[in-house]
Amino acid sequence: MTTYYQDEETRITSEAVWAGGRAYPLEELTRVWYQRGARSWRAVAGRGALTVGVLIPVALLGTGIVLALTLNLSLLNRILIAVGGGAAGFVVLPVIDVCFELFDRSYARGTRTHELWAEWRGTQVLLLRTRDALTFGRVYRALQRALERRVG
Helix, strand or coil, rough: CCEEECCCEEEECCCCEEEECCCHHHHHHHEEEEEEEECCHHHHHHHHHHHHHHHHHHHHHHHHHHHHHHCCHHHHHHHHHHHHHHHHHHHHHHHHHHHHHHHHHHHHHEEEEEEEEEEEECEEEEEEECCCHHHHHHHHHHHHHHHHHHHC
């Protein structure tokens, strides 16, 4: 028996799919499909907030440069303002790293609910429901491989 995917809740082997506490033998699955749910605007708004967090250092640097060029000050004061804007940008640089990490995780989680369905003994059964796009992709590909090996 070959295991194609396994986590705490789902297991896909060359013989069956274990999901939701039940086992579904592959030879009894007549059809498999997926559905995407509605977009979560909360997740989209979270990404927007992270984008703003990433742009803060750039905005501070840009503001310092614009002020240095537009204010009627001595050259030394202009340089100090520009350097101060750049320094303020570098002070919040660790925030950018955290924002990028959270941004990556938000794409891994996705903005939609993904559902994996199968027809088993004439009944539609939900095998998986998750917002984690990476996990969904892994489970779906594992099930495809298992079904292809069964047929082929």
